[in-house]
Amino acid sequence: MNVNLDAAYWVGLLISVVLPVLVGLVTTRVTNAGLKATLLLGLSVLNGFLVEAFQTPHDAGYSIGTAAVLALVSFATGVLAHFGFWKPVGVSAKAQDSFIKAA
Template identity: 50%
Template sequence: MKTLYRAALGVLAALFVVTLIGAPAYAADAPTAPAAVAFTLDPATVVQLLIAFVLPVLVGLVTTRVTSSAAKAWLLAGLSLVTSLLVELARAIASGTTYDVGIALLAALPAFVVSVASFYGLWKPTGVTATVQDVGVRDPAKLLRRDLKN
């Protein structure tokens, strides 16, 4: 329960950061109608954060247990950056607007924060990353027994 709580707090913190980043951009488009409360989510941002939530599992799939933590962190940061650039490209194509590299680069930071928070808050304590890193690893003892049978 504590792990789920930490993961939820990490996701909420990342959404808060994304909201702060996006608020000035949407303020210029705000109508002059009386103040009201609205809660809108940009679908591209939601997709990016969901991908960021799963990225640590992907990093676990493509690395081994002996890969250094620094290499895994750099890979995660790189994947967060690439994801952010691609999501902004998809947003620009879908809406027919200009591709904004600044927004894409700035959105990579909350995506990385969500990835790290989900890794330490959910994936690592539940053992998912350790299990994923065992995918494709062959047990030397099983291979030796099979060779001895033949």
């Protein structure tokens, strides 16, 4: 068995790990968790559909099914990265305190 992934998939996976920090930069600590999750989901969907658009073998065509799976993987990776890495090391809290301040 040989697994060979395009560079676009690896870049998309890396972006998925960073997305929770981006959500933290544009929200505050008092922002509703549902809104944060919705924002992460929207960015994950955008990531999944862009990764599928930039895949190397363009002759295979654009697959909405693959883009949807990539979006779900991106969202799951973002949630896991947030709760498994960014939040325990304090990056999430620092990101939320950096740009936008609560009223």
